[in-house]
Amino acid sequence: MEKQLFALIFVCLGLYQTRAQEVQIQYMANQGVWIKSQDKQILIDAVFDKEFEFLDVLPKTELELLDDAKPNYNEIDLILATHLHGDHFHPILTGNHLRANPKTEFFGPLETFSVFQQKFEGFQEISNRVHTDSLQLHQTSAYSLNEIKVEAFRLAHFGTHPWNKAENYAYLIHLNGKKILHVGDSNLNIENISKLNLAERKIDVAILPYWQIGSSERMDLIETYIGAKLLLIAHIPLENFADAQQDITQLGYQNAKALTQQFEIIILD
Structure with missing residues (x-):
């Protein structure tokens, strides 16, 4: 009986540890994602309103909850914006969320901060919780x-002037032993990504824009210089x-x- 009880406790502890280490990536809209672990929550490029008719956006009911930091958006630890474009970042929605949730911090490029x-x-x-570099x-x-x-x-941001002049940051998140890369609207050409040695970092997931994957040559670059185990393609x-x-797939x-x-x-475990 004692051995059976010990075995049951061991199994339960193992299940708890598995759940504790689990990381989830939830797709929000456009290139916005919500990354969650047992005790940390991160939004990347997810706090924005309608900017372009041809791209998706969160329903108004969800935006209102996000704006007011109401459940299920009341435990966000960090909001990241890759750049200032309106399909990735909205200053008023973001500011309202930070004001409603005193634990949330924000980070973005200098011009996004401005x-x-x-x-x-x-x-x-909220200025003490808004960070930049x-x-x-x-x-x-x-x-x-x-x-x-x-x-x-x-x-470098993809596209031609003025789009390519935006200060665009890619972010590598380290969470529960997982490495999650979000590149924003980066131009995934050899000049841009070959300088960063990303493949050496053994990235688990890379979130990439649909616009930047559409050729066999680009696929080779992504596999060679990013080398993530899983690619999540967004901004479709x-x-x-x-x-x-x-x-x-084709x-x-x-x-x-x-x-x-x-x-x-998407569950990473």
Whole structure:
């Protein structure tokens, strides 16, 4: 009987440890994700309102909950914005959330910080929890934000002028032994990503924009210079939702999943 009881306790402890170490990535909208562990929650590029008709956005009911930091958005530890464009960041929504939730911190590039400061009237109330850095192109730096380790990489934004002039940061999140990379709207060309030695970091998941994966040459670059175990493809135009997964598979990606279903959860364990 004692042996059976001990075995049961051991199994229960094992299940608890598994759940404690589990990391979830929940798709929100466009390129926004919600990363969760047992005790930490991070939103990346998820706090924004409608900017472009051809991209998805959270329903108004969810935006209101997020704005007011009401359940299930009342335990967010960190909000990250990769850059200032309105399909990734909204200063008033973000500011309202920080004001409603005194534990939440924010980090973004310097020009994103400046827009936040200019457009959110209550900025002084939350300024001690709003953080930034001025990284030069291809420069990296590491931070501890609300006890979460984050590495930021300055990478060129894809596209032509003026889009490519945006200060765009990629983030590498370290959480429960997992490494999750979110590249924002980075141009995934060899000049941009070959300088960072990302493949050496043994990344578990990379969240990449749909716009930047569409050729066998680009696939080779991603596999060589990022080398993540799983690719989550986001920033997909609404008109491409239905065929996105098939298109990605036909390109030859073996480890890539299209993010098109709002609130879908991917479990990393």
